[in-house]
Amino acid sequence: MNLQSPHLSIEMTRDIFYCKEALPLESGEVLPEFQLSFTTQGQLNAKKDNVIWILHALTGDANPQDWWAGLVGEDKFYDPANYFIICANYLGSCYGSTNPLSNRPETGKPYYYDFPNLTTRDIAASLDRLRIHLGLEKINTVIGGSLGGQVALEWAFSLENRLDNAIIIASNAKASPWIIGFNETQRMAIESDETWGREHHAAGKKGLETARAIGMLSYRHPETFIQSQSETEEKRDNFKISSYLRYQGQKLANRFNALSYWILSKAMDSHDLGRGRGGTSNALACIQCRVLSIGVDTDVLFTCEESRYISRHVAKGTYREIKSVYGHDAFLIEYEQLQYILQSFYLENNQ
Ligand SMILES: CC(=O)SCCNC(=O)CCNC(=O)[C@H](O)C(C)(C)COP(=O)(O)OP(=O)(O)OC[C@H]1O[C@@H](n2cnc3c(N)ncnc32)[C@H](O)[C@@H]1OP(=O)(O)O
Ligand SMILES: N[C@@H](CCO)C(=O)O
Numbered sequence: 001m002n003l004q005s006p007h008l009s010i011e012m013t014r015d016i017f018y019c020k021e022a023l024p025l026e027s028g029e030v031l032p033e034f035q036l037s038f039t040t041q042g043q044l045n046a047k048k049d050n051v052i053w054i055l056h057a058l059t060g061d062a063n064p065q066d067w068w069a070g071l072v073g074e075d076k077f078y079d080p081a082n083y084f085i086i087c088a089n090y091l092g093s094c095y096g097s098t099n100p101l102s103n104r105p106e107t108g109k110p111y112y113y114d115f116p117n118l119t120t121r122d123i124a125a126s127l128d129r130l131r132i133h134l135g136l137e138k139i140n141t142v143i144g145g146s147l148g149g150q151v152a153l154e155w156a157f158s159l160e161n162r163l164d165n166a167i168i169i170a171s172n173a174k175a176s177p178w179i180i181g182f183n184e185t186q187r188m189a190i191e192s193d194e195t196w197g198r199e200h201h202a203a204g205k206k207g208l209e210t211a212r213a214i215g216m217l218s219y220r221h222p223e224t225f226i227q228s229q230s231e232t233e234e235k236r237d238n239f240k241i242s243s244y245l246r247y248q249g250q251k252l253a254n255r256f257n258a259l260s261y262w263i264l265s266k267a268m269d270s271h272d273l274g275r276g277r278g279g280t281s282n283a284l285a286c287i288q289c290r291v292l293s294i295g296v297d298t299d300v301l302f303t304c305e306e307s308r309y310i311s312r313h314v315a316k317g318t319y320r321e322i323k324s325v326y327g328h329d330a331f332l333i334e335y336e337q338l339q340y341i342l343q344s345f346y347l348e349n350n351q
Contacts, residue, residue: 012041017130029116037096038088042080054087055144055152061095062087070335077339091126092263100259112199120271124155145169145331150271169294169331172306173280174272182218183265186211204258209249216248221298221327284313292345296322296330
């Protein structure tokens, strides 16, 4: 009797894609070369129709089994036994892809503050280079939340009939002034760090702590904190929420880089699927694949209305909603609802 699980053979592969061809950016600047760190799990099937490409949010990395553990992995909804699952760290991010701390090919020294501004369209274009390198002519699904949803939507537009499904969670077709405002206050916090401007890998680290604390307020909902951070004693100072936000700031600053945060938050701000394409409604109408747009009822950053807008304007759109106390970040937490919504979507479309 063979008691060995077939899943034992499913290992995650970590790799680096080196692109030696220049990448022209929307800003007019050109990246002469770049690298992307990426992971794959599972195998491409004979029909080559089981590619699931996962797109991470602002501070995620190429390992969705880590930050989307309830959805990706053995016996999870996206099980490598059935799918060929790919996730790449974005250009600009500090988890193994070309970012402001990478050496500039022309000088051999880090870019630091000269790293070019990126847009979600540029990030999608860099991912497409990786797709071509891997020889994938067809993608079954691109799926991502927040910044990941913005990049997924851009990529869905340019992939045309090479993509079957785009799943866009807690995201939008164009950054709202509200989102840009939140990101601007976070960049102001980074700028006010006296180390910002220095050519050092830790420049802006203290400012990044404050930036994350501000960001956390927008990633949650007042009710989240009523439930988790309310005081049980009468107090005049040293509130739980204060230590929570300080802790979250330190936790992020210890694992992420302020220059990358700056670049990726700017990419989020400049996101506009309709730029140069006659506006968002025209651009959405050109997307050929099925689009499942998922909102979170308590998301105060990317509103449900922005998610509904996507499904209303694409040719083959579906809207679903997660009910949660967690606000925007519910897409990283509410696995049961996500799984139910995804399962229904694929079943409704006979997949
Ligand atoms: C290499 C890498 O790390 S890859 C990147 C992984 N991360 C990502 O991809 C980003 C996406 N993930 C996230 O944004 C988050 O992890 C989420 C949304 C999924 C969950 O957020 P969390 O911070 O884990 O949850 P939550 O808001 O409940 O905070 C819990 C933490 O706050 C701490 N905490 C809670 N209340 C307080 C308080 N009053 N004072 C101080 N600390 C507190 C808890 O002890 C816990 O600490 P821990 O993270 O060290 O275990
Ligand atoms: N919590 C997310 C940002 C909001 O989508 C992240 O850290 O990537």
